[in-house]
Amino acid sequence: MTDYTPQQIVARGGRLDAEAAADAIDNHPGLEGATYSILEEDEDKNIWRIDAFPTTQQESDGLASVLAGYKVKVTTEVLADADWLAMALSGLPPVKAGRFFVYGMHDRGRLPASTVNLRIEAGAAFGTGHHGTTVGCLQAYDRLIKARSFKKVLDVGAGTGLLAIAAARTGSKLAVGTDIDKPSVRIARENALVNQANAKFVHASGLGHRLVADNAPYDLVFANILARPLISLAQDIKRALVPGGTVILSGLLRTQERMVKAAYLSRGFRVKTRIHRDAWATLVLQRP
Ligand SMILES: C[S@@+](CC[C@H](N)C(=O)[O-])C[C@H]1O[C@@H](n2cnc3c(N)ncnc32)[C@H](O)[C@@H]1O
DSSP states (O other): HHHHHHHHEEEOOHHHHHHHHHHHHHHGGGGGTOOOOEEEEEEETTTEEEEEOSHHHHHHHHHHHHHSSSSSSEEEEEEEEHHHHHHHOTOOOOOTTTEEEEEEEGGGOOOOOEEEEEEEOSSSSOSSSSSSHHHHHHHHHHHHHHHHSEEEEESSOOOOSHHHHHHTTTSSSSSEESSHHHHHHHHHHHHHTTTTTTTEEOOOOOOHHHHHHHHHEEEEEEEEHHHHHHHHTHHHHHHEEEEEEEEEEEEEEGGGGHHHHHHHHTTOEEEEEEEHHHHHEEEEEEOO
């Protein structure tokens, strides 16, 4: 595989311009497999938005050259971990995923009574609930806990800590999160306090921390990180799970699903659920 860093190309313009650009992507012979979405971002201002997720440099160049032919404003973001942090915006609307309602300070006066309400402020850590991968993990987890509970939960790449906090707030006796990014660990600890969740967070790469090892094995592991670390962590995740345990994987693009799945299927995991949201895939797998 060539070394290509996943990117997100965003193009904004009026409805007619954005739709014409989207049609041009569809009709371009080199962009047949390109994943993109088009949606109305602001009805009052007539702003439409295309999000494209090229998987090769060639596809990225092709998209850029097609979009350049239309009256749309194009920006490109590298979907590396560090830049994912910048995707957290302030003043975001609350997000509902299954029984979870993720909200910021500005919405604290409008909390539904029937949901598990989690307060997560937009800031320097990833995971306000607005990203397709976080929502996918919350939805997958919500479905799973309709049928059973998970006593011990590990969240690899915890960001704001949202997933471990959601687990702690829905009955898990132990919820541990790790993150490679120190500020995220600090924020996740603050979020655990704010949400009165008994979740612990440590600074670590992958599962490499004594607290993680001491508390293994886990019934459930969340890992919402990029495709490559998901692949390289497959064996560590298997080792950290009880037999029959569950892993919820996200952070992979749909186009990367096959290679991530292969790393887990070859270790005896079975796919239980797949959620596709935007260009992203969330996989629920069961350990042998
Ligand atoms: C996509 S965010 C997910 C955040 C949160 N779990 C969520 O679902 O919204 C990925 C997080 O994983 C962290 N990360 C990336 N590689 C990692 C690794 N090898 N070990 C631990 N954390 C990692 C990043 O710093 C980032 O906070």
